[in-house]
Amino acid sequence: SAVISQKPSRDICQRGTSLTIQCQVDSQVTMMFWYRQQPGQSLTLIATANQGSEATYESGFVIDKFPISRPNLTFSTLTVSNMSPEDSSIYLCSVVGPGSGNTIYFGEGSWLTVV
Amino acid sequence: AQSVSQHNHHVILSEAASLELGCNYSYGGTVNLFWYVQYPGQHLQLLLKYFSGDPLVKGIKGFEAEFIKSKFSFNLRKPSVQWSDTAEYFCAVNALGGNQGGKLIFGQGTELSVKP
Numbered sequence: 001s002a003v004i005s006q007k008p009s010r011d012i013c014q015r016g017t018s019l020t021i022q023c024q025v026d027s028q029v030t031m032m033f034w035y036r037q038q039p040g041q042s043l044t045l046i047a048t049a050n051q052g053s054e055a056t057y058e059s060g061f062v063i064d065k066f067p068i069s070r071p072n073l074t075f076s077t078l079t080v081s082n083m084s085p086e087d088s089s090i091y092l093c094s095v096v097g098p099g100s101g102n103t104i105y106f107g108e109g110s111w112l113t114v115v
Numbered sequence: 116a117q118s119v120s121q122h123n124h125h126v127i128l129s130e131a132a133s134l135e136l137g138c139n140y141s142y143g144g145t146v147n148l149f150w151y152v153q154y155p156g157q158h159l160q161l162l163l164k165y166f167s168g169d170p171l172v173k174g175i176k177g178f179e180a181e182f183i184k185s186k187f188s189f190n191l192r193k194p195s196v197q198w199s200d201t202a203e204y205f206c207a208v209n210a211l212g213g214n215q216g217g218k219l220i221f222g223q224g225t226e227l228s229v230k231p
Contacts, residue, residue, distance in 0.1 A: 031217035096217040
């Protein structure tokens with residue numbers, strides 16, 4: 001199994017600022033992802049965090065707005081840059097667990113409110 | 116492009132009623148299928164998953180789901196709902212193969228309200 005810790009769990013941010021969310025996994029994982037859940041909506045994949053290389057972004061998401069780092073197999077960060085109220089969301093880190101089985105795990109999410 | 120469709124946006128039931136939430140996906144290859152639940156103010160939790168084998172899978176809290184490959188469906192069921200089942204339910208699909216492994220495509224979600 002994989003246990004995922006996200007920080008911060010909640011934050012209230014000022015418009016125009018940037019915030020970095022951390023995702024720490026208790027085991028080495030190959031595949032790591034970042035999702036967004038806007039209020040009252042479903043989850044949308046932002047990007048795949050690739051270890052040692054640039055993240056792969058989904059349509060509608062760009063590196064300048066959501067820079068991602070993945071320095072090793074247990075850690076990743078997502079930065080939400082130049083925030084606006086529309087960025088108020090839950091941001092979730094997800095991994096494919098170690099071993100066979102393709103089990104997908106989610107962190108508890110980082111709940112951001114932009115004012 | 117792959118997509119997941121949940122038929123009902125909001126379902127309202129009385130306690131002890133039976134529940135079935137529809138989920139259809141569009142992808143011709145091999146998939147893993149999931150149902151997640153999100154209780155008010157809480158984070159996402161896995162209800163059940165289907166990878167292979169018996170297409171009828173049982174999850175936590177009395178939920179089950181049936182994978183019907185010919186219909187590209189993975190409907191969630193519970194024989195008798197409780198007030199505590201009030202939550203948002205998300206169907207998700209992981210298309211295997213290529214570079215898609217681990218990526219989940221989520222349906223729009225179905226809000227379930229159970230009246231006591």
